[in-house]
Amino acid sequence: MADKAPRGVTVIDLDTGEEKPISHHVPVGPHHPILKEPLRIKLAIRGEEVVDCKVEMGYCHRGIEKIMEGMPWQKAAFLAERVCGICSHAHNMCFIGAVESVSEGEPARRGLFLRYIVQELDRIQSHLIANAAYFYSIEHETMFVWNMNTRERVLDCIEKITGNRILTGWNVVGGVRLDVDEDTLNEVIEVLEEKVVPDVETYRKIASNDPFIKMRSRGVGVITEDMIRRYRVVGPQARASGVAQDIRTIEPVYPEVGFRPITRDHGDNLDRILVRYDEVLQSVELIERMVEELPRGDHRVEMKVEGGHVVNRTEAPRGELVYDMEISRGGVVKKATIRTPSVPNIRVLEAIAPGAPSVADAVAAYASLDPCVACNERFIVIDRDKDEIVFSGKAREVLRACRSKTS
Amino acid sequence: MVCCLLKKLKGLIRSRSIHVSVVNTGGCNGCDIEILACFTYRYDLEQYGIYYHNNPRKTDVLIVTGPVTEQWKDKLPKLYDKVPEPKAVVAVGSCACSGGIFNQDGGRVGGGAAEFIPVDAEVPGCPPRPDEIVKAVVEVLPTFFRRWEFERGGGDGR
Structure with missing residues (x-):
């Protein structure tokens, strides 16, 4: 009898006496303990096994691209920053970079270096909160609190440099808003070296060795190279599957400080976590090298906006971020299209969730993709x-x- | 006299164990991660007897962040109805207070949470710092729950 029973839970129909598998639909969200942001995941399950998954978005649509039309860049930069609160600096930087590429002259070298230093700090805090969210979703509260605690120290560094914890408003056309003296940067490096690096190394060791984390994460939610091509997965999620694509290789400052993308092979939940820890440690090294090679001079130069059509790309913490804009002479935004990395990264859940042994694993796979719903919502009809x-x-x-x- | 003492006791106990639920009605995440930071070591809201979970049916305080987007306009009042009495609503961030930067021409958001549900406290800022959130929550909420039996509670099933 036992070997004849179909997989999963079954129920006996009282009228006919047939044994049928229970099939069920589980909606997760838009307001759910596991979700930080509103999103609906519709899971079809058979017993415990997930057989189908649909992602429904649109709860965060605010019409940012429409509001941006007809705004001068000084105002629109603040709006671009508020597309997403976690990777806000990347949005600000990408927007300002787009305006700069249709302007006369070059931005200040010192300004560029300071911009990328804050960008790497932003990446560290974003990766730490992403991993914290994953550990929260597999109910490992200790690692959640530890990760968040280390993140506080990084936010202190950002505050020391820019004056605010998140939504810093740091970039302007031609450079950055304020100059930073050497003592502040040395203090930041001291904090990173003495507090953040040992902590993150410990977390990486725990994550790769702890048997319980391994049981929940190894082999769950595997993204293959085929899926990456089909869904255009970007960022650490793609690099965890062995695809070395990183926009930082073609961005200005990074080749000078010897940047190389990090990859891992398995492409499952655990590798995505570990790639993020690797990148945190790499970011600390990059910051150190940038501070060493920080050029002297102005932190900001005057630039005249010529106008035109521009496509600018940046490596946000979650992957490739694209701003496609039309800018008129004087710097008024005519039209803006924003493509954020979370769009393909969330869509790939529809491919990896079916086949997960339980709903909890599907939700953990969702959290490991580092989803940022606020980035996503670009249109409603x-x-x-x-x-x-x-x-x-x-x-x-x-x-x-x-x-x-x-x- | 006994009734008054009972009410005081109820209020005291209520003010010592507050359950909080955070609902993001389409914000940019900035306020959410600052609220999340309140529950970690450094700010530690739990030492004041405030516990964070996201089940609206068991909660006392609904924290609303973000402007109310088109999809949330009917869902937010429904969510509010699910919260049992006594309940309080705290709007955190400029967007939840007034619609913020998104409440201009071309945007499709409502003007803050107060248009849809009664709001008891507002914390402005974009985003407010965790210490501001902690200050607002710790100063306002225990007083609110201590007085609730005397001011709004009472016999007629309210």
Whole structure:
């Protein structure tokens, strides 16, 4: 009897006497203990096993691209920063970089170095909160609190340099807002070397050796190279599967300080966590080298915005961030399109969640993708006559609707 | 007299064990991670008897962050109804107070949480620092729950 029973939980139909597997749909979100941000994951399960997964977005749509139209860059930079609160500096930097590439002259060298120092600090705190969120999702509260505690020290460093913890408003066209003296930078390096590096090394050791973390993470949520090509996965999520793609290799300052992308092979939850720890340690090294080679001179130069069409790319903590903008003479944003790394990174959940042995594993796989929902919501489709939402954040359905109307 | 003592006792116990639930109605995450930072070593809200979990049916205080987006306009009042009495709502961040930077031409957000549900306390800032959040929560909420039996509670099933 036992070997005949189908997998999962079954129920006997009282009328016919047949044994049927229980199938069920579990909606996770938009407000759920495991989610920091509103998002709905629809899981179809058979017994405990997840068989299908759909991700539904659109709870965060604020219309940033529309608000940005007709704004001077001085105002729009603040708006770009508020696309996402965790990787805010990357958004600000990408926006300012786009405006600079249609301007006369070059930004100040010292300003560029200071910009990338803050960018690496931002990457450290973002990776630490991502790993903390993963450990929270597998109920490892000790590691969660430790990671968050180390992150506080990094935020102190950011505050020391820029004056604010998050949403710093640090970049301006031509450089950065303030100059930083050597003592501050040395203090920052001291904190990073004495507090952050030993902590992160310990966490990496625990994560790669602890049997319970291994049982929950090794071999769960494997992203193959084929999936990376199909879903265009970017960032540490792709690098954990052995694909060495990193926009930092073509960004200005990084080749001078000897940057090389880090990869790992397995592509499962554990490797994504470990790649982030590796990158934190690498970022500390990069910061040290940037501070050593920090050029003297102005931190900001005057630049005249010429205007034009521009596509700018930056490596945000979560992957490749693209700003496609049209800017008029004088620096007014005509049109902006933002492509954030979380869009493909969340979509790939639809491929890796089916086959997970339990709902908890699917949720852990979701947390390991470092999802940032606030980044994602780029469009809703509104019926003007009725003033109601037709589609929100469901790219595939919108595409299908558009095709059916035009063909 | 006994009734008054009982009310005082109830208020005292309520003010010592507050359960908090955070709902992000479409914000940029900045306020959420600052609230999350409140529950770690350095700020440690739990030492004041404030416990964080995200189940609205068991919670006393609903912390709202972010502007109320189109999708949340009907869901936020529903979520508020699920919270049992006595309940308080704290709006954290400029967006939850007034719609913030997104409440301008072209944006499709409501003007803050107060348009949809009654809000008891507001913490402005973009984002407010964790110590400001801790100060607001620790100063306002225990007083609110201690007085609730006398001011709004009472016989008629309120």
